[in-house]
Amino acid sequence: MNLLKLVKPGDWLVLLAGMLSVVWLFNSIWQSGSGNRVIVRSGGKIIAETSLFQEQTIHVNGPLGTSIIAIQNHRARIASDPSPRQYCVKQGWLSRSGESAICLPNQVSLEITGAKKLYDSLTY
Structure with missing residues (x-):
């Protein structure tokens, strides 16, 4: 039995509509907006809040020492940190609202803020 004979033209239309709906939902709901501010914290206290x-x-x-935060081309990252595993450095460039990099051993964090915030289970 050939499976293509079982699929009717209306089935293809429903499949196409479902795929387009998934793409639209991904682009409109899941993605956050561009960031425009950078908040830098050390030990839980805001050290700097500046434009992206x-x-x-x-x-x-x-x-543990000094962390270096670089802001270039409308994005920010932790360029250097004395923490042993370098997870926050490996986080890379951040540019979207709600993104963050946290260096737990050195108690330094970087957060991007903007008009629209990205929500997940931690910030809900």
Whole structure:
């Protein structure tokens, strides 16, 4: 029995509509907006809050040493950190609202904020 004979033209239409709905939902609901501010914390206290559009380097002192945060081309990242595993450095460039990089051993964090915030189970 051939499976293509069982599929009617209306079935293809329903399948196409379902795929288009999934793409639309992914683009409109799941994605957050572009960020425009950077919040840098050390030990839970805000150290700096600056624009994502101004290129700069921020040095933040923590218990293990100095973390370096780079802001370039409307994105930010933790460029250097004295933490042993370097998870926050491996996080890479952040540019969308709600994204963050956290260096737990050095108690330094970086968060991107904007008009629309990305929500997940941790921030809900």
